[in-house]
Amino acid sequence: MTARTPDSARDIPEATVARLPVYLRALTSFAEEGTTTCSSEELAVSAGVNSAKLRKDLSYLGSYGTRGVGYDVEYLRYQIAREIGVTHDWPVVIVGIGNLGHALANYSGFRSRGFRVVALLDADPTRKDEVVAGLDVRSFEDIESIVAEHAVSIGVIATPAIAAQAVADRMVANGITSILNFAPTVLSVPDGVGVRKVDLSIELQILAYHEQRKSIAPASEDAS
Amino acid sequence: MTARTPDSARDIPEATVARLPVYLRALTSFAEEGTTTCSSEELAVSAGVNSAKLRKDLSYLGSYGTRGVGYDVEYLRYQIAREIGVTHDWPVVIVGIGNLGHALANYSGFRSRGFRVVALLDADPTRKDEVVAGLDVRSFEDIESIVAEHAVSIGVIATPAIAAQAVADRMVANGITSILNFAPTVLSVPDGVGVRKVDLSIELQILAYHEQRKSIAPASEDAS
DNA sequence: TAGATTGTTAATCGATTAACAATC
DNA sequence: TAGATTGTTAATCGATTAACAATC
Numbered sequence: 001m002t003a004r005t006p007d008s009a010r011d012i013p014e015a016t017v018a019r020l021p022v023y024l025r026a027l028t029s030f031a032e033e034g035t036t037t038c039s040s041e042e043l044a045v046s047a048g049v050n051s052a053k054l055r056k057d058l059s060y061l062g063s064y065g066t067r068g069v070g071y072d073v074e075y076l077r078y079q080i081a082r083e084i085g086v087t088h089d090w091p092v093v094i095v096g097i098g099n100l101g102h103a104l105a106n107y108s109g110f111r112s113r114g115f116r117v118v119a120l121l122d123a124d125p126t127r128k129d130e131v132v133a134g135l136d137v138r139s140f141e142d143i144e145s146i147v148a149e150h151a152v153s154i155g156v157i158a159t160p161a162i163a164a165q166a167v168a169d170r171m172v173a174n175g176i177t178s179i180l181n182f183a184p185t186v187l188s189v190p191d192g193v194g195v196r197k198v199d200l201s202i203e204l205q206i207l208a209y210h211e212q213r214k215s216i217a218p219a220s221e222d223a224s
Numbered sequence: 225m226t227a228r229t230p231d232s233a234r235d236i237p238e239a240t241v242a243r244l245p246v247y248l249r250a251l252t253s254f255a256e257e258g259t260t261t262c263s264s265e266e267l268a269v270s271a272g273v274n275s276a277k278l279r280k281d282l283s284y285l286g287s288y289g290t291r292g293v294g295y296d297v298e299y300l301r302y303q304i305a306r307e308i309g310v311t312h313d314w315p316v317v318i319v320g321i322g323n324l325g326h327a328l329a330n331y332s333g334f335r336s337r338g339f340r341v342v343a344l345l346d347a348d349p350t351r352k353d354e355v356v357a358g359l360d361v362r363s364f365e366d367i368e369s370i371v372a373e374h375a376v377s378i379g380v381i382a383t384p385a386i387a388a389q390a391v392a393d394r395m396v397a398n399g400i401t402s403i404l405n406f407a408p409t410v411l412s413v414p415d416g417v418g419v420r421k422v423d424l425s426i427e428l429q430i431l432a433y434h435e436q437r438k439s440i441a442p443a444s445e446d447a448s
Numbered sequence: 449t450a451g452a453t454t455g456t457t458a459a460t461c462g463a464t465t466a467a468c469a470a471t472c
Numbered sequence: 473t474a475g476a477t478t479g480t481t482a483a484t485c486g487a488t489t490a491a492c493a494a495t496c
Contacts, residue, residue, distance in 0.1 A: 015487060021429040025408065039453065048410040051453095052489050059455055067454040068496035084429050085436030092428070099327035104424065106323045109408055113425040114432060153435055154428065177438065178431040180424075184249065184333055186272040194434045196427045200328065200404075201337040203420045204316070204378065205245040205308050207402040208338060210418045211377055212309030214401065239463060263477065275477095276465055283479055291478040292472035 012083075016057045020084055021113075022047045023054070027077035039070040086114025091150040093176075095167050096159030097122040097130070097137050100182055104158055105133040118150045123163065140167070147174045154178045161185040168195075236307075240281040244304055245337075246271045247278070251301035263294040310338025315374040317400075319391050320383030321346040321354070321361050324406055328382055329357040342374045347387065364391070371398045378402045385409040392419075 012020075026046040030038055040058075044051035058064065064079050065071045081087050092115050094104055104110075105120055120132055123140045130137045138146070146152065155176040157164050164183035171179060178194040181187055184202075187195050236244075250270040254262055264282075268275035282288065288303050289295045305311050316339050318328055328334075329344055344356055347364045354361045362370070370376065379400040381388050388407035395403060402418040405411055408426075411419050 013486070017433050018426075018430055020433070021423075021426040022410070024429070025426075026410075040455095041453085046410070048412075050489075052491090053487090055453095055455060056488080063455070065454055066496060067494070068452045070453070083433070085432045086429060090428075090432055090435070099330045103323035103327040107424060109425045110428065113429065115425070115428050154431055156428075178435045180427050180431060186246070186250075186270070188272075192438070194431050196431055198422055198424070198427055199245075200331060200422070201333045201339070202242075202245040202249075203404050203422055204314075204334065204339055204380075205248070205310060205337065206242055207378055207404060207418050207420055208309045208314050209241050209244070209307070211314070211402045214416070237462070264479095265477085274465075276467090277463090279477095279479065280464080287479070289478055290472060291470070292476045294477070 012060045016060055019047070019049065019053075019057055020080055022049075023057070024077065024080045024084065024086075025113075027073055027080065030073045031077060036073055037070050038073055040065070043071065081114075084114070089114055089116040090154055091116050091118040091152045092154045092156060093117070093119045093121060093143070093146060093150075093152050094156045094158060095121045095140060095143075095171075096157060096163070096183075097127055097132055098158065098160075101158040102132055104156060104182075105135065115154070118152060119146045121146070123159075140170070143170060144174050147171075147176060152176060154180070156180045156182070157187075158182045236284045240284055243271070243273065243277075243281055244308055246273075247281070248301065248304045248308065248310075249337075251297055251304065254297045255301060260297055261294050262297055264289070267295065305338075308338070313338055313340040314378055315340050315342040315376045316378045316380060317341070317343045317345060317367070317370060317374075317376050318380045318382060319345045319364060319367075319395070320381060320387070320407075321351055321356055322382065322384075325382040326356055328380060328406075329359065339378070342376060343370045345370070347383075364394070367394060368398050371395075371400060376400060378404070380404045380406070381411075382406045 023043065026043055029046065040051045040055045044054040047054065061079060061083050064076050094101055094117060097105065097120050101120065105117060110117060117135065120135050120137045121140045121143060122137050127137050128139060153176055155171040157167050157179060159167055161183045164181060164185050165187060168179055168187045168189055172189055172193055177192065179187065179189065181195055181197045184199055189195055247267065250267055253270065264275045264279045268278040271278065285303060285307050288300050318325055318341055321329065321344050325344065329341060334341060341359065344359050344361045345364045345367055346361050351361050352363060377400055379395040381391050381403060383391055385407045388405060388409050389411060392403055392411045392413055396413055396417055401416065403411065403413065405419055405421045408423055413419055
């Protein structure tokens with residue numbers, strides 16, 4: 001009981017989970033360049049973290065390196081992909097096909113990184129019959145049959161803020177258990193449903209805060 | 225020297241800084257609804273955090289509430305806006321006017337939350353003379369004059385990954401000191417330049433990780 | 449064997465939370 | 473005065489980091 005869990009299903013800290021995709025991407029770059037082996041230092045530089053943190057993170061997955069040698073790029077890449085769960089594609093629906101929904105539907109990075117957009121939904125009936133990124137824009141009312149047909153568990157909300165909660169409720173009612181929310185609003189969902197938020201203005205405001213402080217700050221680090 | 229810094233320029237933890245924009249948004253909602261006063265509990269619910277964390281966060285800014293009563297919505301809203309630095313608009317340039325750049329250029333939330341898009345730049349000469357969101361798409365070569373003319377310190381990168389580092393270098397060379405990066409790549413910038421990254425695939429992969437574990441996890445919390 | 453690099457330990461740092469004295 | 477709610481304290485929790493023993 002107190003021995004380390006031997007195989008999978010260990011408990012990985014949230015901060016580590018958030019970095020695994022970054023490592024995965026760096027390893028994919030290495031593989032594309034033909035690099036077959038790398039050290040924790042090289043991988044760390046490529047991922048923009050320090051190597052102690054990288055090794056600590058990887059240690060939660062298991063022992064996939066070789067002391068004195070480093071990591072096999074392809075092997076580690078696969079192990080991380082497996083841990084994240086992107087060795088097969090996840091079907092995804094996007095709701096809200098405005099400017100942002102358009103951009104998301106056309107984003108090729110989803111496909112290459114473990115996701116497949118299976119449907120585009122919009123509540124506005126005038127948008128129906130539009131074709132975006134090779135997919136028909138369908139009525140939001142079709143969500144039930146689409147989620148059932150494709151066994152969708154991940155939904156993306158790209159609607160105006162005012163509509164987002166209702167969309168989330170409807171997603172959850174139809175069995176979606178993970179939501180990526182681009183609408184600038186706080187969603188409330190039942191326990192067990194995962195939500196991540198991408199908020200463009202908030203990111204800019206965080207930059208603005210630091211930007212503002214640059215002009216105020218005493219020049220204490222100024223070595224000139 | 226050991227007394228609390230009396231006025232502004234206190235040291236606010238990063239985690240708090242990242243939440244201030246969320247509080248600001250919640251307060252703006254309250255104001256629009258005509259709510260003039262709120263308690264930490266009400267504001268916390270609206271922002272999706274617990275009230276202890278909210279009060280702790282606000283305590284870094286100062287004492288803007290009244291014990292036994294709560295907060296004046298408009299007053300607190302102004303204090304937070306001032307702390308973030310969005311009592312006046314920040315000029316912003318967007319580089320890379322593909323699908324995502326289009327969406328960002330048209331995003332009305334920037335304008336209402338402290339930012340003004342002053343120029344859209346793209347390296348592709350065939351995109352010049354296009355008008356997006358009421359702005360001419362201009363050559364990336366114009367960045368120097370535009371940054372100088374509008375005193376731009378914040379840049380948004382919405383180019384393909386392959387171009388992003390060169391764009392960032394050029395931004396930094398021209399005096400931009402804060403970058404919001406949508407390209408799926410790690411940027412390296414000099415000390416003193418702030419970078420925030422928004423990575424759509426990474427957000428989905430984090431959701432996928434948790435989604436995957438739901439099917440694997442032992443039903444230890446299952447009370448049925 | 450000597451050199452290199454991992455995986456792990458332990459110390460440190462920062463963030464969260466509950467509880468409550470202060471005070472309206 | 474009694475009730476309400478803030479602002480702060482202190483305990484806890486989680487994340488980071490440097491250092492190094494293990495081991496290729």
